[in-house]
Amino acid sequence: MLRLWKLRKGVVAALLLLFGTALALAEGPQATPSIYAPASTPAAQIQSLSYFVLEITGAIFLVVGGLMAFVCFRYRAGKNDDKSEPAQIYGSTQVELAWTVIPVLIVVVLFLTTARMIFAIQDAPKPKEAVDVTVVGHQFWWEYRYPQLGIVTANELHIPLSSKTDPKPTYFKLLSADVDHSYWVPQLSGKTDLIPNHPNELWMDPLYPGLYKGQCAQFCGAEHALMLLRVYVDTPEQFQAWVANQQKPGVQDPTVAAGRQVFETQACMNCHAVAGTAATGRYGPDLTHLASRDTLASGVIENNPKNLRQWIKDPDSIKPGALMPAMKLSDEQLDQLTAYLATLK
Amino acid sequence: MADSTLPIQGALDITPPAARKHSILEIAHSWITTVDHKKLGILYTVFGIFWLLVGGAEAIAIRIQLAMPNNHFLSPQTYNQFFTMHGTTMVFLVGMTIIFGFANYLVPLMIGARDMAFPRLNAFSFWVTAFGGTLLYYSFLGGSGLYGVGSAPDVGWFAYAPLTARAFSPGHATDYWAISLIVSGIGTVGTAINIVATTVSMRCKGMTLMRMPLFVWLFFVVSALTLITITPLTAAQIMLTIDRYLGGHFFDTQAGGSAVAWMHFFWIFGHPEVYVLILPAFAIANEIIPVFSRKAIFGYPAMAAASVGIAFVSLGVWAHHMFTVGMTSVSNAFFTLSTMLVGIPTGIKIFNWLATMWGGKIRFATPMLFLTAFLFQFLIAGLTGIMLSVSPWDWQLHNSYFVIAHFHYVLVGALVFAIFGGLYYWFPKATGKMLSEKIGKWHFWLFIIGFHLTFDTMHVPGILGMPRSIYTYEPDRGWGPWNLVVSIGGIIQGIATLVFAYNMIVSLRKGEEAGPDPWDAWTLEWTTSSPPPDYNFAIDPVVGSRRPLWDLKHPEDPDWKYEA
Ligand code: HEM
Ligand SMILES: [Cu+2]
Numbered sequence: 057m058l059r060l061w062k063l064r065k066g067v068v069a070a071l072l073l074l075f076g077t078a079l080a081l082a083e084g085p086q087a088t089p090s091i092y093a094p095a096s097t098p099a100a101q102i103q104s105l106s107y108f109v110l111e112i113t114g115a116i117f118l119v120v121g122g123l124m125a126f127v128c129f130r131y132r133a134g135k136n137d138d139k140s141e142p143a144q145i146y147g148s149t150q151v152e153l154a155w156t157v158i159p160v161l162i163v164v165v166l167f168l169t170t171a172r173m174i175f176a177i178q179d180a181p182k183p184k185e186a187v188d189v190t191v192v193g194h195q196f197w198w199e200y201r202y203p204q205l206g207i208v209t210a211n212e213l214h215i216p217l218s219s220k221t222d223p224k225p226t227y228f229k230l231l232s233a234d235v236d237h238s239y240w241v242p243q244l245s246g247k248t249d250l251i252p253n254h255p256n257e258l259w260m261d262p263l264y265p266g267l268y269k270g271q272c273a274q275f276c277g278a279e280h281a282l283m284l285l286r287v288y289v290d291t292p293e294q295f296q297a298w299v300a301n302q303q304k305p306g307v308q309d310p311t312v313a314a315g316r317q318v319f320e321t322q323a324c325m326n327c328h329a330v331a332g333t334a335a336t337g338r339y340g341p342d343l344t345h346l347a348s349r350d351t352l353a354s355g356v357i358e359n360n361p362k363n364l365r366q367w368i369k370d371p372d373s374i375k376p377g378a379l380m381p382a383m384k385l386s387d388e389q390l391d392q393l394t395a396y397l398a399t400l401k
Numbered sequence: 402m403a404d405s406t407l408p409i410q411g412a413l414d415i416t417p418p419a420a421r422k423h424s425i426l427e428i429a430h431s432w433i434t435t436v437d438h439k440k441l442g443i444l445y446t447v448f449g450i451f452w453l454l455v456g457g458a459e460a461i462a463i464r465i466q467l468a469m470p471n472n473h474f475l476s477p478q479t480y481n482q483f484f485t486m487h488g489t490t491m492v493f494l495v496g497m498t499i500i501f502g503f504a505n506y507l508v509p510l511m512i513g514a515r516d517m518a519f520p521r522l523n524a525f526s527f528w529v530t531a532f533g534g535t536l537l538y539y540s541f542l543g544g545s546g547l548y549g550v551g552s553a554p555d556v557g558w559f560a561y562a563p564l565t566a567r568a569f570s571p572g573h574a575t576d577y578w579a580i581s582l583i584v585s586g587i588g589t590v591g592t593a594i595n596i597v598a599t600t601v602s603m604r605c606k607g608m609t610l611m612r613m614p615l616f617v618w619l620f621f622v623v624s625a626l627t628l629i630t631i632t633p634l635t636a637a638q639i640m641l642t643i644d645r646y647l648g649g650h651f652f653d654t655q656a657g658g659s660a661v662a663w664m665h666f667f668w669i670f671g672h673p674e675v676y677v678l679i680l681p682a683f684a685i686a687n688e689i690i691p692v693f694s695r696k697a698i699f700g701y702p703a704m705a706a707a708s709v710g711i712a713f714v715s716l717g718v719w720a721h722h723m724f725t726v727g728m729t730s731v732s733n734a735f736f737t738l739s740t741m742l743v744g745i746p747t748g749i750k751i752f753n754w755l756a757t758m759w760g761g762k763i764r765f766a767t768p769m770l771f772l773t774a775f776l777f778q779f780l781i782a783g784l785t786g787i788m789l790s791v792s793p794w795d796w797q798l799h800n801s802y803f804v805i806a807h808f809h810y811v812l813v814g815a816l817v818f819a820i821f822g823g824l825y826y827w828f829p830k831a832t833g834k835m836l837s838e839k840i841g842k843w844h845f846w847l848f849i850i851g852f853h854l855t856f857d858t859m860h861v862p863g864i865l866g867m868p869r870s871i872y873t874y875e876p877d878r879g880w881g882p883w884n885l886v887v888s889i890g891g892i893i894q895g896i897a898t899l900v901f902a903y904n905m906i907v908s909l910r911k912g913e914e915a916g917p918d919p920w921d922a923w924t925l926e927w928t929t930s931s932p933p934p935d936y937n938f939a940i941d942p943v944v945g946s947r948r949p950l951w952d953l954k955h956p957e958d959p960d961w962k963y964e965a
Binding site for chain 1: 476477478481555556557561562563564569654655657658659660661694695696697699700701702703725726727729730733734737738741742744745748749751752753755756758759760761762763764765773776777780781784787788791792793794795796797798799800801864865866868869870871872873874875877878879880955958960963964
């Protein structure tokens with residue numbers, strides 16, 4: 057069985073290599089979020105089901121495709137054909153019955169296998185130790201809430217590592233604030249849509265730590281393409297530390313009071329929240345621990361002071377169609393704001 | 402029916418009235434006012450080929466944009482408009498139009514009728530469809546509307562709610578989308594009614610249902626399916642328009658409407674629509690494969706039954722487009738099963754075509770080349786379809802480039818290949834001139850190379866996690882090289898299509914004379930002159946079997962002896 061599995065893996069690897077995406081089958085997080093590098097039970101189950109289906113369809117392809125090639129070569133009219141008509145055959149009940157019954161049997165096998173997997177993944181019982189996360193899709197960013205932990209954050213999801221012996225799966229509740237979106241981290245699970253008025257569920261139990269990438273998979277408007285997704289799978293210690301930090305209110309650093317004032321007097325606070333301040337806006341991402349995130353604008357640019365400044369000055373230049381307006385601020389205000397936001401660790 | 406005589410000689414002897422030079426205006430007038438099914442068929446087809454070039458140009462712009470990561474050839478908004486217009490154009494203005502062109506031209510000829518049942522409805526349908534298409538493209542010019550936002554629609558050809566609500570799509574672009582489809586839908590319904598009525602009531606003497614060419618059978622099924630499925634689409638468009646103009650809340654989720662309801666309406670139309678587009682490809686295959694293999698179609702009754710079977714099953718599979726919307730596990734399993742079931746009648750068809758070729762003497766003229774490629778590509782499309790019906794796997798592949806690859810295998814690899822084959826086959830009938838075989842082979846080889854570069858390759862970025870409908874992607878994802886190959890293939894297909902357009906123009910002017918029956922075929926249209934006279938048949942034909950011309954050419958071994 058193991059050998060067979062390695063063989064399948066080898067075939068897929070060879071096919072991918074042929075076209076130059078060699079890494080796609082390694083274990084753990086990949087820059088290329090291949091569905092053939094699963095790192096979580098649902099994704100791995102889908103992979104094994106897909107191998108089974110590929111074998112059956114591959115066999116059909118070889119038999120029928122081979123037959124087609126044979127017929128085309130064997131029965132093509134030669135150059136000096138005598139123009140007589142070949143024998144006319146109008147049908148044959150036995151043969152036709154055979155090629156109806158065989159596909160029926162194949163369908164039965166395929167269906168039963170698939171149905172088992174549907175129930176295994178979709179109706180898997182939720183263990184007590186599961187972590188709950190509520191994801192809210194927005195044009196064009198992600199909001200994450202941890203109801204058990206009292207955390208609200210955006211765009212970069214942190215979840216704990218799971219393992220077969222010490223399972224700690226994450227269970228998602230998927231909501232949408234505006235239009236349809238779809239949550240897809242190919243290495244961790246299949247996608248599920250976020251639909252307004254229609255809560256959905258999804259689970260994953262990541263088996264290797266690191267950063268997993270994905271992106272919105274349902275066309276959601278102008279910036280659908282840059283609605284990127286980053287999932288950090290933390291070891292238990294990392295996760296504890298991260299949670300502890302996120303639960304603290306926003307840092308109050310007197311040296312950047314000017315920037316904070318800009319934030320609270322300009323329109324920023326209408327849309328953004330910083331815990332522990334007057335800013336409680338919910339339209340845009342929560343900024344309480346903005347500086348602890350690696351990226352801005354749902355993964356589009358690195359989080360550094362220069363990019364941050366450019367983003368506030370003109371979001372459209374980074375993410376055309378983004379729904380944050382360009383704030384008409386002076387250079388001085390921009391500097392103060394950037395300094396303030398950089399303290400929100 | 403031992404005396405299966407065919408009074409066709411008379412038809413061929415008709416000498417056309419003395420030719421007189423017509424002015425351009427007279428010619429234009431005759432085309433605009435025509436109610437002749439053949440002229441309307443040609444109008445539909447030419448119109449469809451025109452939109453094919455437009456939709457193809459959009460596809461190429463899309464592919465240039467995606468050839469490299471972080472490309473800036475198109476702005477995001479323009480890209481979104483282009484893929485929306487590309488999808489809408491290809492499905493509604495290219496696919497539907499060309500196939501109805503074929504149906505219009507051929508169904509009356511094949512059943513030995515002088516015209517469609519309702520010639521004036523026929524003309525009306527064409528012009529309404531043409532108007533709907535024009536309206537859609539008019540949005541590029543006039544869509545800015547009150548709010549000064551957007552012009553052409555940019556909500557995807559599936560136009561999922563609530564992205565199409567006023568709140569998320571201000572301006573008039575989405576209105577153009579909805580209203581132009583309502584308008585062209587009226588034309589489509591008219592044609593479908595006409596085809597059903599024609600097949601039911603206009604068949605010549607001796608042509609029982611079980612003697613109709615399979616081509617006619619398939620268009621009968623297609624028309625019935627169209628009538629069933631256009632209704633929910635039009636209803637949904639009207640509801641959307643009510644939401645947008647009258648403050649309705651059908652799909653307005655902010656006021657409690659349902660986004661999932663839109664998906665059900667859309668796909669209960671949209672999935673059978675895929676069969677409305679693919680069954681005509683089967684229709685063409687059913688004529689070309691036997692003639693070029695020199696064999697009777699194998700298992701005619703099974704072929705007819707399988708077509709009806711596919712139509713029925715196709716009405717029960719729509720939610721396989723919705724495996725990711727969070728249906729229950731039981732629903733997912735049900736739609737997995739119903740989808741897999743389609744594979745059975747489809748498999749029967751493929752096997753019967755192979756059996757038809759088996760033991761034949763296959764002549765690989767251009768029409769047959771295209772239909773052989775069709776067979777092979779349709780096999781692959783069917784197999785990737787089975788993969789997508791496996792709902793857990795679809796949770797990964799849905800809305801990825803794998804899906805784009807799959808349905809282009811159906812729409813281009815099967816439908817467009819069959820249409821090209823059909824055009825090479827019937828062009829001589831419609832114009833009296835053969836299309837050049839030499840240019841035809843160039844067209845074929847360029848097109849098939851481009852097709853496989855594009856759509857074989859396109860499966861891979863899907864597996865590597867690339868979603869559809871994105872105007873750009875990050876360089877670290879490893880999708881770049883794949884996309885470059887896809888784009889190169891797309892451009893080659895574009896060139897091939899231009900080669901075909903060139904072939905049509907050149908051959909029309911100085912092509913070889915076709916004569917009434919250049920392919921040595923068997924159905925009634927080949928008994929008329931090329932092009933046929935206005936009234937098709939001077940004397941109503943009488944048939945005694947499925948292949949009246951075979952009987953005529955082989956009186957020693959006529960078909961009716963063997964027909965079940
Ligand atoms: C050279 C030929 C073609 C190429 C290179 C091509 C390319 C593409 C691409 C790249 C997309 C994805 C756009 C996106 O989601 O971002 C697309 C979508 C689509 N294409 Fe094509 N296409 C071609 C021909 C056709 C034809 C002939 C048809 C139908 C008869 C067709 C029907 C569609 C449809 C329905 C969509 C879906 C649009 C959407 O997602 O909204 N295409 N095409
Ligand atoms: Cu989205």
